[in-house]
Amino acid sequence: MRLLGLDPGLQHTGWGIIEAEGNSLRHLGNGSISSDSSLDLAGRLVQLYDGIEKVIGDWQPDEAAVEETFVNKNPVSTLKLGQARGISLLVPALHNVPVTEYAPNKIKKSVVGAGHAGKEQIHAMVNMLLPGCKIQNEHSADALAVAICHAHYAGTKKSLKRATQMAGGKP
Template identity: 45%
Template structure:
């Protein structure tokens, strides 16, 4: 299974594609979409949408996993993040892909085992889990890879649970 993880942000949206092979994970590609801070916000959203559409077309993921909203102190930032998530979800849905959503806590617990891990700890674990020689940059890209890994971990756990329940019947 090939998963596109997305860490949405109006200034920088991270993305990462991870593939599972039996019991191992492999990174396919990662990067970030940096928008021009002085550009009009609708134009920034269009840039994010267009680039994610390109990534989906090029790497053909089976599913998209995206970070769910968390509540920021600043309401304006929360609204912009929601709009950014919206265009990312739209890019996935327009490509007929299913979207899975995970909170930052779920991602950190799944990848690091600690819900209050910082971005550097997440990047270090992503580097180790994927067997990378270099740490993924920027941090938004490593967060996106972590979101993809979280989805793959959750899928594996769900499959095991269903198999266990089936064998009890």
């Protein structure tokens, strides 16, 4: 299963693509989409939209996962981040790619084992879980962590669904 992880941000939206087969994970690609801060908000959102469109067109993911908004002290920043997140949710959905959202602490716990892990710990574990991966920047590292988290939870969800079906329960 090919998974797209997205770490939304108005200035930089990180993306990471992994392949998950059973417990095996393989890095396929990562990067970030940047918006031009000299543009108005609408123009910047179009840049994010176009960038995510290209990633989906290039990689054809089966599923996507997006990090939930972390509430900032600055409400204007939070609102802008929410709009960037909206683009991160919208583009995969327009391509009929199922999208799941994960809280930052759930991502950290899934990848590192601790919900309050630092960025350095997350990036080190991403490198360990995806050997040979050349991480482009901190945004793409975070996006790969989102994809890894989704691989863990999506696999569990599918196993439970199969077990329920075999036991004669509803899917």
